[in-house]
Amino acid sequence: MNKSQSRNSGPEPIRKSFFRRSQSIYQLKNPLCYVCRTLDFRSDTLSSPSKNNKNIILGTYDDLLQRTSCQFCQLVLHLVRRKEETVDLCIVDHDGPSKRTETKYELRKFGDAFEIYDGSSIQGYIHPATKDASPVPPATSSNLSGSLLDIGRIRSWISECELKHVNCGIMEDSLVNREPLDILLVDVQNNCLVKATTSQQYVALSYVRSNIRMFHTTKSNYKALRKDGALDPQKTKLPKAISDAMRLVAMLGERYLWVDCLSIVQDDIMRKHVQLNNMNKIFGNAFFTIISASATDANTRLHGVEPGTRLPYVVAETIQGTHFISRPANLRALLDQGSYGSLAWKYQERLLSRRCLVLTAHQAYFLCLSSVHTDATSCKPNASHPELDVPSNPLAGIQLRRTLKAKTSPDIFSRGGFLLYDELVHAFTKRALSHPVERLSAFAGIGAVLKESYGSAFLSGLPESLFDLALLWASSATDDSPTTPSPPRSPHFPSWSWASQPGPIAHATGPLASALQRGSPGLQVETGPIYLHKPHSFRPVERRYGALLQPPRGSSSSTACLPSLSPPPPPPLARRSPATLYFSACTARLEQFSLRAYDWAAGAARMLVYAMPSGRCCGKLWPDAGSWGELAASASASASIPALASAPVPASAPGSAPVSASASPPADGTREMVLLSRAHVEGVARYMDLGYHFAADAFPDTEWGLLNVMVVEWRGGVAERLGVGQIHVAAWEAVEKERKVVVLG
Numbered sequence: 028m029n030k031s032q033s034r035n036s037g038p039e040p041i042r043k044s045f046f047r048r049s050q051s052i053y054q055l056k057n058p059l060c061y062v063c064r065t066l067d068f069r070s071d072t073l074s075s076p077s078k079n080n081k082n083i084i085l086g087t088y089d090d091l092l093q094r095t096s097c098q099f100c101q102l103v104l105h106l107v108r109r110k111e112e113t114v115d116l117c118i119v120d121h122d123g124p125s126k127r128t129e130t131k132y133e134l135r136k137f138g139d140a141f142e143i144y145d146g147s148s149i150q151g152y153i154h155p156a157t158k159d160a161s162p163v164p165p166a167t168s169s170n171l172s173g174s175l176l177d178i179g180r181i182r183s184w185i186s187e188c189e190l191k192h193v194n195c196g197i198m199e200d201s202l203v204n205r206e207p208l209d210i211l212l213v214d215v216q217n218n219c220l221v222k223a224t225t226s227q228q229y230v231a232l233s234y235v236r237s238n239i240r241m242f243h244t245t246k247s248n249y250k251a252l253r254k255d256g257a258l259d260p261q262k263t264k265l266p267k268a269i270s271d272a273m274r275l276v277a278m279l280g281e282r283y284l285w286v287d288c289l290s291i292v293q294d295d296i297m298r299k300h301v302q303l304n305n306m307n308k309i310f311g312n313a314f315f316t317i318i319s320a321s322a323t324d325a326n327t328r329l330h331g332v333e334p335g336t337r338l339p340y341v342v343a344e345t346i347q348g349t350h351f352i353s354r355p356a357n358l359r360a361l362l363d364q365g366s367y368g369s370l371a372w373k374y375q376e377r378l379l380s381r382r383c384l385v386l387t388a389h390q391a392y393f394l395c396l397s398s399v400h401t402d403a404t405s406c407k408p409n410a411s412h413p414e415l416d417v418p419s420n421p422l423a424g425i426q427l428r429r430t431l432k433a434k435t436s437p438d439i440f441s442r443g444g445f446l447l448y449d450e451l452v453h454a455f456t457k458r459a460l461s462h463p464v465e466r467l468s469a470f471a472g473i474g475a476v477l478k479e480s481y482g483s484a485f486l487s488g489l490p491e492s493l494f495d496l497a498l499l500w501a502s503s504a505t506d507d508s509p510t511t512p513s514p515p516r517s518p519h520f521p522s523w524s525w526a527s528q529p530g531p532i533a534h535a536t537g538p539l540a541s542a543l544q545r546g547s548p549g550l551q552v553e554t555g556p557i558y559l560h561k562p563h564s565f566r567p568v569e570r571r572y573g574a575l576l577q578p579p580r581g582s583s584s585s586t587a588c589l590p591s592l593s594p595p596p597p598p599p600l601a602r603r604s605p606a607t608l609y610f611s612a613c614t615a616r617l618e619q620f621s622l623r624a625y626d627w628a629a630g631a632a633r634m635l636v637y638a639m640p641s642g643r644c645c646g647k648l649w650p651d652a653g654s655w656g657e658l659a660a661s662a663s664a665s666a667s668i669p670a671l672a673s674a675p676v677p678a679s680a681p682g683s684a685p686v687s688a689s690a691s692p693p694a695d696g697t698r699e700m701v702l703l704s705r706a707h708v709e710g711v712a713r714y715m716d717l718g719y720h721f722a723a724d725a726f727p728d729t730e731w732g733l734l735n736v737m738v739v740e741w742r743g744g745v746a747e748r749l750g751v752g753q754i755h756v757a758a759w760e761a762v763e764k765e766r767k768v769v770v771l772g
């Protein structure tokens with residue numbers, strides 16, 4: 028934690044000339060720099076755990092570059108070297124020098140290997156070579172230049188997939204080819220823009236654009252760019268990633284390239300909106316997608332298209348008698364983190380592509396539904412093949428199932444069907460998005476593929492047929508606590524949608540965990556019909572029930588006191604959300620409970636819920652990212668919790684507390700728990716996992732022992748979500764409740 032402690036590199040000595048002389052003398056005997064000299068390379072100690080677990084700071088790229096005579100730093104440079112990005116930036120319309128923050132590289136010992144980090148993601152490994160290691164080039168600076176891409180080999184991968192893999196065409200076939208989309212393509216023969224549709228054979232480019240301003244298509248230059256030669260890289264200052272991609276497409280014998288900044292007229296708002304929401308068609312129909320996976324911005328070259336832009340897969344160096352090799356991080360790590368892997372739009376582009384040609388600083392991969400190829404020279408450091416460790420594509424499973432089952436939909440109401448949705452949403456929401464307003468657009472392509480399989484529309488990112496389950500998403504931000512205010516909720520989306528959240532969300536770790544662990548039957552709905560109110564429509568949400576979810580128990584008991592729901596007057600304009608939900612539900616004032624912050628350091632942020640006045644812990648809350656502070660404040664302001672001693676909860680017969688019906692909306696600032704569903708759990712205390720906090724004696728096991736609630740706050744007649752929770756049914760039955768129409772914005 029304490030950075031100054033782990034900083035091993037001292038300041039540059041003042042007596043520089045003396046230092047240089049003594050350093051050069053020293054290097055004859057021990058060619059390691061002053062940082063690496065502190066590392067222990069002797070083979071007999073390598074397998075033992077490192078004495079000091081803290082990371083060793085190696086310094087910035089420039090620091091490493093200066094230590095040219097250090098053998099170990101050369102091995103590190105192989106993993107972080109980004110020569111091409113530091114020179115010859117060719118930016119049109121560039122406002123000031125790019126603000127690239129200086130990354131400091133760190134070293135961590137892991138078994139007998141050193142791991143190199145850039146602060147957040149792993150860059151690669153330096154470890155002793157095994158005896159069967161094939162010869163690899165030494166890491167001298169003259170050797171740090173890899174080969175060009177083997178075009179013939181890449182072509183053979185593509186044609187093998189095209190001709191032999193029956194499954195690899197289906198992403199387009201089953202989903203997206205029914206109505207081709209009008210698109211603009213770059214003709215790499217005539218160097219101009221052409222009008223086409225997604226049924227044309229074309230290659231798509233997925234790259235990191237970053238925040239640099241660059242050449243793009245506008246309404247004003249569109250006509251000019253359609254003339255032959257207008258996009259000639261010699262004449263037009265295109266970002267390096269794009270000019271390289273044009274070259275590569277031509278080298279591979281293809282003619283058309285789709286790339287966002289040229290293929291989307293950037294100031295044509297209406298058409299841009301259509302294109303952004305149809306990425307499933309654009310990437311799903313691409314013959315293949317070129318992914319520039321280790322790029323930091325649009326001026327990063329595509330590695331291996333031009334000489335000197337790629338590094339060898341591994342390099343070796345003998346240090347103190349041990350043969351070490353330096354090899355880059357696996358593709359899985361690169362596509363899960365890193366500058367490309369951490370972007371939400373890029374996640375969607377990769378998942379929607381049928382075939383990917385992934386270019387990294389060290390190697391080229393070809394991924395399709397049936398095969399993985401790479402041109403890395405395997406050094407086989409272990410029996411495994413780290414160079415082939417690639418991430419899977421969750422959507423590919425859907426595609427395969429659809430073909431195998433003659434295109435019938437998978438059972439989405441099963442546990443597996445919902446877990447797939449959860450996996451995709453979690454992976455998507457933990458990735459960064461520069462414009463929060465695009466949160467649903469960047470998921471729309473994935474949503475379109477799921478819609479085909481699930482057979483239902485998506486309402487603000489939630490599958491309509493699984494609506495009751497999907498409403499129970501929980502914020503899974505780990506660094507969120509009352510002391511670190513999280514960014515506010517996005518006003519562009521309704522509070523009931525995860526799209527309004529700034530951070531990662533999950534279902535399987537929130538209130539839904541009980542249903543997903545148990546399977547069937549997991550949840551029973553407790554609300555009345557849910558209506559969706561958009562600016563020009565008011566209609567019921569078509570929820571479906573299945574193994575995980577049961578309809579409201581005995582339709583009479585749950586629906587008898589429902590007020591009839593006719594289209595209500597729209598709420599005041601200022602408070603109107605893009606999509607408002609109307610439903611009748613049982614609610615209880617939050618002030619009848621007490622809250623206490625709990626355990627935000629150990630994973631998902633949670634709060635304990637105490638029944639009052641007994642002060643016994645009856646459940647937990649998952650506050651939404653933006654509402655931690657508010658709920659924590661209300662927790663400390665509320666009545667202090669009595670000592671967790673004896674006071675038993677007054678025994679109450681089920682449903683004994685009165686339920687009144689309310690007509691007028693609560694006053695501004697009123698906070699309530701809204702009862703959504705009832706969860707079936709076996710062993711409430713064990714399931715709650717709150718240790719001694721949970722009052723297991725007061726809240727014993729019962730068959731449907733837990734209630735799923737949403738915590739809301741009313742403003743201007745509209746309730747906004749603050750979080751979700753699970754409390755014991757006995758605690759709920761002991762408080763005063765109201766049945767009312769909840770207007771959820």
Ligand SMILES: [Zn+2]
Binds near residue numbers: 060063
């Ligand atoms: Zn060094």
Ligand SMILES: [Zn+2]
Binds near residue numbers: 189192398
């Ligand atoms: Zn294939």
